Amino acid sequence: MITEEVLSFAVLGHPNEGKSSVVSTLAEDDSVRVTPIPGETVVCRRFPVIIDGREIIRFIDTPGFQSPLATLAWLRGHEGPDMLERFVEVHKNDQRFSGENELFSPLISGAGIIYVIDASRPLRSVDIAEMEILRLTGIPRMAIINNKDETSTYLDAWRNELRKHFNSIRVFNAHMATYAQRVALLESLKAIDQQWEKTLGTVIQAFKDDWSRRIATLSFFICDMIQDVLRYQASRNFSDEAQIESLRNRLITDYRKEIARIEKQAHSKLKKLFKHNIFDYTLPEQSVAGEDLFEQKTWQVLGLSPWQLATAGAAAGGGLGIGLDVATAGITFGVFTLSGVLLGAGSALIGGKRVSKVVVKGPKLGNYQGTVPIGGSQLRVGPVTNIQFPFILLDRALIFYSLAINWARGRRGRRGEDKPERKNISYVSSLTAAQRVTCAEFFRHINSGNERKYKTSRQAMTDMLKDILTEISNKDATNFR
Ligand SMILES: Nc1nc2c(ncn2[C@@H]2O[C@H](COP(=O)(O)OP(=O)(O)OP(=O)(O)O)[C@@H](O)[C@H]2O)c(=O)[nH]1
Numbered sequence: 163m164i165t166e167e168v169l170s171f172a173v174l175g176h177p178n179e180g181k182s183s184v185v186s187t188l189a190e191d192d193s194v195r196v197t198p199i200p201g202e203t204v205v206c207r208r209f210p211v212i213i214d215g216r217e218i219i220r221f222i223d224t225p226g227f228q229s230p231l232a233t234l235a236w237l238r239g240h241e242g243p244d245m246l247e248r249f250v251e252v253h254k255n256d257q258r259f260s261g262e263n264e265l266f267s268p269l270i271s272g273a274g275i276i277y278v279i280d281a282s283r284p285l286r287s288v289d290i291a292e293m294e295i296l297r298l299t300g301i302p303r304m305a306i307i308n309n310k311d312e313t314s315t316y317l318d319a320w321r322n323e324l325r326k327h328f329n330s331i332r333v334f335n336a337h338m339a340t341y342a343q344r345v346a347l348l349e350s351l352k353a354i355d356q357q358w359e360k361t362l363g364t365v366i367q368a369f370k371d372d373w374s375r376r377i378a379t380l381s382f383f384i385c386d387m388i389q390d391v392l393r394y395q396a397s398r399n400f401s402d403e404a405q406i407e408s409l410r411n412r413l414i415t416d417y418r419k420e421i422a423r424i425e426k427q428a429h430s431k432l433k434k435l436f437k438h439n440i441f442d443y444t445l446p447e448q449s450v451a452g453e454d455l456f457e458q459k460t461w462q463v464l465g466l467s468p469w470q471l472a473t474a475g476a477a478a479g480g481g482l483g484i485g486l487d488v489a490t491a492g493i494t495f496g497v498f499t500l501s502g503v504l505l506g507a508g509s510a511l512i513g514g515k516r517v518s519k520v521v522v523k524g525p526k527l528g529n530y531q532g533t534v535p536i537g538g539s540q541l542r543v544g545p546v547t548n549i550q551f552p553f554i555l556l557d558r559a560l561i562f563y564s565l566a567i568n569w570a571r572g573r574r575g576r577r578g579e580d581k582p583e584r585k586n587i588s589y590v591s592s593l594t595a596a597q598r599v600t601c602a603e604f605f606r607h608i609n610s611g612n613e614r615k616y617k618t619s620r621q622a623m624t625d626m627l628k629d630i631l632t633e634i635s636n637k638d639a640t641n642f643r
């Protein structure tokens with residue numbers, strides 16, 4: 163007899179009930195094949211959970227029961243410790259039982275049982291036969307109610323039946339489960355069998371430690387992203403004042419592209435950290451977070467309110483502008499600098515939107531013509547000075563994170579079903595006043611030149627982010643942003 167050398171759980175059930183979805187979520191592995199076609203999984207596949215290079219637990223995806231009534235009838239006539247081996251031996255060439263032959267193999271090897279049912283449909287006699295088969299095996303077992311449609315019509319009937327056959331029952335929606343729910347599921351597995359208690363305790367601790375490490379890493383990534391954006395500037399040289407207009411447009415395009423690239427890169431690091439390896443998951447388009455960073459809508463819904471901005475900015479001691487047009491939700495990119503040439507008017511328009519004052523650096527053309535560098539002058543956009551901008555970046559990162567940790571849900575997208583409410587969409591608008599100041603302090607010192615203050619404010623920012631990220635992951639995944 164082959165034995166599973168690592169603590170293993172076989173995920174069993176009827177075809178198409180969500181077994182593979184449960185495995186995918188528990189093992190954080192998006193290579194598990196999940197399809198709407200019943201009978202997709204035909205052979206068992208092991209999905210290890212590896213932490214620190216060590217396999218700590220293993221989930222086994224199995225094909226669905228095929229002929230539960232006939233299987234039960236046979237087993238009842240052959241009860242005994244090795245009845246599963248004998249069943250497979252007798253039926254190995256019988257196609258009617260190919261599902262059972264396959265799914266019994268991990269049980270023969272010593273795996274525990276996680277039985278998945280979809281409670282959005284009524285209970286049938288085949289389901290009871292499956293449960294009875296599992297009870298006959300005597301293997302410690304838990305039932306998972308994967309309520310696909312989230313209807314409760316049949317829930318009580320299912321629960322009553324499951325209670326007769328299982329040591330523990332949990333509702334676990336494979337497509338919505340969060341990190342906290344995964345840990346809760348492991349906790350209840352621990353309670354089923356004393357033999358597992360120690361190992362599962364270690365597994366749960368490893369899960370928790372691993373999660374804290376990811377959160378710490380992510381808070382660094384977020385700070386880095388905001389820092390890179392706030393420090394970025396695009397510039398171009400020119401020699402003819404007539405070029406300014408077209409140059410400015412090009413510069414803005416370049417600037418936007420680069421900012422978008424920095425943000426995208428941070429999101430993709432986040433995605434990796436939360437083990438989305440295969441799917442090119444991006445922010446869902448129908449959600450506000452899927453809007454372009456520079457879209458007016460983004461600026462209307464995310465970030466802080468004008469009042470919150472004003473107080474955060476003031477408390478952090480200025481340094482970052484509130485932006486001329488926060489109230490109208492337009493976009494100020496911050497300062498245009500122009501060295502060598504005076505742009506003329508005190509403000510400029512970008513794409514029809516007013517930007518903050520044009521700052522002229524360097525000698526004015528008229529008075530100091532002699533000092534204009536050979537080869538022309540330079541037009542520069544950035545670094546951004548609008549305090550709302552980093553708040554919006556932070557908001558989008560938090561929203562992206564909340565989707566990524568809602569692992570399976572994020573992966574499958576469920577487009578169209580979840581038109582998010584536009585209200586309550588922003589995370590940063592629900593920060594406390596003290597947290598807003600912590601953010602503003604950090605944003606300000608990114609470019610203030612005060613290295614000591616920069617370091618302390620960044621440390622405070624990462625500490626605060628760790629708390630926020632932990633809080634988000636401990637919440638239920640009821641809010642789709
Ligand atoms: N809405 C919703 N759909 C789900 C959920 N779980 C699974 N599904 C869908 O149900 C279908 C079957 O899911 P699978 O995980 O492939 O089911 P399975 O039990 O492994 O199926 P077989 O391998 O064919 O036996 C897929 O289309 C899933 O997207 C859920 O929690 N919610």
Ligand SMILES: [Mg+2]
Pocket residue numbers: 181182183195196202203223224
């Ligand atoms: Mg499957």
